Amino acid sequence: MQRRLTVVGGMALAEDVARNWEQIQNFQAREGDVLIDTYPKSGTTWIQEIVDLIMHDGNEQVCRRAPIYERIPFIELLHLMKPGIEEVNMMPSPRILKSHLPMHLVPPSFWKHNCKVIYVARNPRDTATSYYHFDQMLLFHPEPKSWESFLERFMKGVVGWGSWYDHVKGFWEQKEKLNILYIFFEDLKKTPLQEIQKVMRFLGKNLSDETLNNIVRLSSFTHMRANPMANYSDFPREILDQSKAGFMRKGKVGDWKTLFTIRQNELFEEHYRRQMGDCSLTFHVPK
Numbered sequence: 001m002q003r004r005l006t007v008v009g010g011m012a013l014a015e016d017v018a019r020n021w022e023q024i025q026n027f028q029a030r031e032g033d034v035l036i037d038t039y040p041k042s043g044t045t046w047i048q049e050i051v052d053l054i055m056h057d058g059n060e061q062v063c064r065r066a067p068i069y070e071r072i073p074f075i076e077l078l079h080l081m082k083p084g085i086e087e088v089n090m091m092p093s094p095r096i097l098k099s100h101l102p103m104h105l106v107p108p109s110f111w112k113h114n115c116k117v118i119y120v121a122r123n124p125r126d127t128a129t130s131y132y133h134f135d136q137m138l139l140f141h142p143e144p145k146s147w148e149s150f151l152e153r154f155m156k157g158v159v160g161w162g163s164w165y166d167h168v169k170g171f172w173e174q175k176e177k178l179n180i181l182y183i184f185f186e187d188l189k190k191t192p193l194q195e196i197q198k199v200m201r202f203l204g205k206n207l208s209d210e211t212l213n214n215i216v217r218l219s220s221f222t223h224m225r226a227n228p229m230a231n232y233s234d235f236p237r238e239i240l241d242q243s244k245a246g247f248m249r250k251g252k253v254g255d256w257k258t259l260f261t262i263r264q265n266e267l268f269e270e271h272y273r274r275q276m277g278d279c280s281l282t283f284h285v286p287k
């Protein structure tokens, strides 16, 4: 792996990912496909597990048939790991797929077929915190070095998959026009049953309260962390080095307080206002 970023479509992206750019942009979505799209570290794996559980009526055994990244393939990584493009092309419909691409770079075939998109946003301080820890493990991203320098790069959008600000705004602004369900990590944490019901309705499913409560339990942080089919423990080591820390880190709201200094928080707030001032999007993060 290269541990270097390049720029594609105005967005910073790992060189190892960008070299397959044409195939990524030409990805052929089909009618009925569901796309889970997020900025990295926003609860992607969490919503993936929830969606798989909903689609399989809360059946725990079926959802342990394979690791989460095989059940729900990541369209930017099909050239780097299994499943590859041929396997994904052969998957039966409806396929559930994952991407971190911003709104303007989602492969056009998803829009052509009016595919459903589930977008999860997480408050930027916790996203940056989680990303800083993750980039120490992700071997196709530059090493984050100090927290201070990583935070600076995060604010400038010089991290994998580009600017958090553009990402969350891009989907927010299109959500009424397109088939997009926009939900928040913080709401999933606070009222999981309610959010899981939203996802269920969006997917056109109707599950009993008992099944839904079981999905809340099966998708909890404690449960997923202990589940080898959801916790990334078998993810290819040449891409993700988990020798020092695991993928399932803390799963909390407010962990940013362990890293941000008072000064960094003030500068961040100022920068945030400038970037997000024109947008109605708000995050509900308890103080």
Ligand code: A3P
Binding pocket: 038, 039, 040, 041, 042, 043, 044, 045, 046, 126, 129, 130, 131, 133, 219, 220, 221, 222, 224, 247, 248, 249, 250, 251, 252, 255
């Ligand atoms: P932390 O690093 O803050 O712990 P992604 O899947 O987009 O890479 O996001 C990973 C983040 O989501 C990590 O955050 C991880 O711990 C958290 N996460 C994963 N599953 C979760 C769950 N069931 N409940 C809460 N947080 C979860």
